[in-house]
Amino acid sequence: MTNKKKTTIKDIANVLNISPAAVSKALHDDSRISDKTKEAVREVAKELNYQPNHLASALRRGKSNLVGLIVPRTNSNFFSSVIQNIEEVLNKKGYNIIITQSNESFKKECSNIDTLLFTQVDGIIASMANETINLEYFEKIKSKGIPLILFDRGENNLNVDYIGINDYDSSHMIVEHLVKQGCKRIAHIGGYRHTRIFNNRIRGYIDAIKKHNLPLEEDLLVESSLTIEDGREKMKQLLALKKPPDAVYVAADYAALGALQVLEEENIKVPADIALVGFGNEPFTALVTPSITTVNQHSDEIGKQAALTFLERVKSPNKKQTLNKFILEAELIVRESSNKKR
Amino acid sequence: MTNKKKTTIKDIANVLNISPAAVSKALHDDSRISDKTKEAVREVAKELNYQPNHLASALRRGKSNLVGLIVPRTNSNFFSSVIQNIEEVLNKKGYNIIITQSNESFKKECSNIDTLLFTQVDGIIASMANETINLEYFEKIKSKGIPLILFDRGENNLNVDYIGINDYDSSHMIVEHLVKQGCKRIAHIGGYRHTRIFNNRIRGYIDAIKKHNLPLEEDLLVESSLTIEDGREKMKQLLALKKPPDAVYVAADYAALGALQVLEEENIKVPADIALVGFGNEPFTALVTPSITTVNQHSDEIGKQAALTFLERVKSPNKKQTLNKFILEAELIVRESSNKKR
DNA sequence: TATATTTGCTTAATCGTTTAAGCAAAATTA
DNA sequence: TAATTTTGCTTAAACGATTAAGCAAATATA
Incomplete structure (x- = not known):
């Protein structure tokens, strides 16, 4: 019953006697594929329980649709609420989130950054550990050319987008x-x-x-x-x-x-x-x-704004333009x- | 200064006038590569600031080295401590963790599962939402053939490894x-x-x-x-x-x-x-x-045990053997x- | 009717790594 | 010295999806 081998677009292509390329396009609703073929592809895909291989498409497209998160800890109401709001906004746009905790340790934070870069995240949203003074690792993120957005615990001299309260x-x-x-x-x-x-x-x-x-x-x-x-x-x-x-x-x-x-x-x-x-x-x-x-x-606002800022950055990565600084009034x-x- | 294009093994190979395959093997300390070459490869790799492309190797090897986590919420001391301990054990073994929250919602839990499967995680460690009665989505994980380990909130009739207290x-x-x-x-x-x-x-x-x-x-x-x-x-x-x-x-x-x-x-x-x-x-x-x-x-013990159970499962995936049930005594x-x- | 355009696909290259298979040169054994 | 094994690589084919380029057939335009 349980198909050990996973279904690929090739399998679908074979069933319908068309090329894998056509299947890929059909699944992406390409205008150059007939409605009839699209319908057939969707049907067979469902039948064979096709799940796209994220790794393959990420590799080909050069983006993983993963966003890395670094927080000092998750068991604070503030951070867990920020996380939840970031997740909400980004999930809707097809991004998934990898949450990591630094436990306020500089060393852990560095290894978290390495981990996230290794996982080929498309961007990093972070709140810095208390210990952190050396910004070398955050510079490393910047030098990779992926967006870095800081919230709450930020740093003035790092020159990146920031969301926090006054x-x-x-x-x-x-x-x-x-x-x-x-x-x-x-x-x-x-x-x-x-x-x-x-x-x-x-x-x-x-x-x-x-x-x-x-x-x-x-x-x-x-x-x-x-x-x-x-x-x-x-x-x-x-x-x-x-x-x-x-x-x-x-x-x-x-x-x-x-x-x-x-x-x-x-x-x-x-x-x-x-x-x-x-x-x-x-x-x-x-x-x-x-x-x-x-x-x-206002953790909810901070989370949402951080996510939106990230989305803006990936949309127009070349805009070296003005930095975004959102300073909300606290209550x-x-x-x-x-x-x-x- | 900032190399926009990322370094690949091909770049290293070109510098040293050897094949990419040799570079790959050198980096993996293959016994069929001379110490001299290994040394040279490591040196050039460092020089060019080489970072392996995780997506490519994951695609090729058929495993992502990512483990999915599903918890009702992270802002409880119990769950955040479990997470931390899972992370500690798995990071050492080269795994990274994707944390997701269900917020006690069955619907969110289902979408979390889809998300994680889509991300090609090598396994899932979960604690079920309060709402969850329908086990269809958890069956889906099982049918993918990747390890599923439950902790704290489990289900007897799901027949998977479980870690909890008495x-x-x-x-x-x-x-x-x-x-x-x-x-x-x-x-x-x-x-x-x-x-x-x-x-x-x-x-x-x-x-x-x-x-x-x-x-x-x-x-x-x-x-x-x-x-x-x-x-x-x-x-x-x-x-x-x-x-x-x-x-x-x-x-x-x-x-x-x-x-x-x-x-x-x-x-x-x-x-x-x-x-x-x-x-x-x-x-x-x-x-x-x-x-x-x-x-x-004993959240720390539960976390550690959950991670170890996962590691055991991936080591010998075919062992359909006895289920692991760890029931710790509470205090x-x-x-x-x-x-x-x- | 002849030509241009659109439609609906296919082919083949590519993303960066891994790895089975192969092959010459060096080292070992008979 | 000849035969065998080991060493140290290379070649080429994957992994599964995407996409630029190409090409017939169908349709539209002149």
């Missing part, structure tokens, strides 16, 4: 909100400065603090790897200060969660004693007690952890 | 634990019975209840889609009973979280009034207050939501 403005939004809540010593647990988004958040924080004439102290601005564990560490560090803050803005939700744990353990009232704000709108921020104020990054979601008036 | 025993473990905590009316918010794992958990629950001579009432066993929202719904339903339970065992962590929210809203003390147990060890279970007792499914993680003695 991190600088988001920091302003957050500081403004905390000021309105009556906070006077606002700390920031930020990410690594070499990553564009975290740098922007830090710059936004600094400028906003200045704007509101609040104390801008070295001790109140700490750099973190933004894991849960490091969020705990850095919160403890802030609590140990002579003059601890009355509000903490953490640049990522997981780290904010770590900070919240420490505050609970120390019996510090949130938001009464210390207000807390995270970043990313991970589902758990709405679920913990107190729920955490955070920033929604502050105020929850219990920073809402004193209720 | 759900039946896990239910026993949970009920036993709750009994020890002094609970006397234990409810179960379970998944759909047609899914093997949920059915096993239900069977385990029933048998364990019987074993301990506890009331086995229709109202205490409810079927759920196991989303957060449905967890809320079903919890409300249980609270509305004339005789509500004093313990609830929910078959998935997200639904357990929904249940916990309702209990908090109703000011019901957990675990004092009602004890709560989830399933899956999602990270948030340790982070919410009270933290949720749950079951660790109960007792947390605040069910721990009355502290």
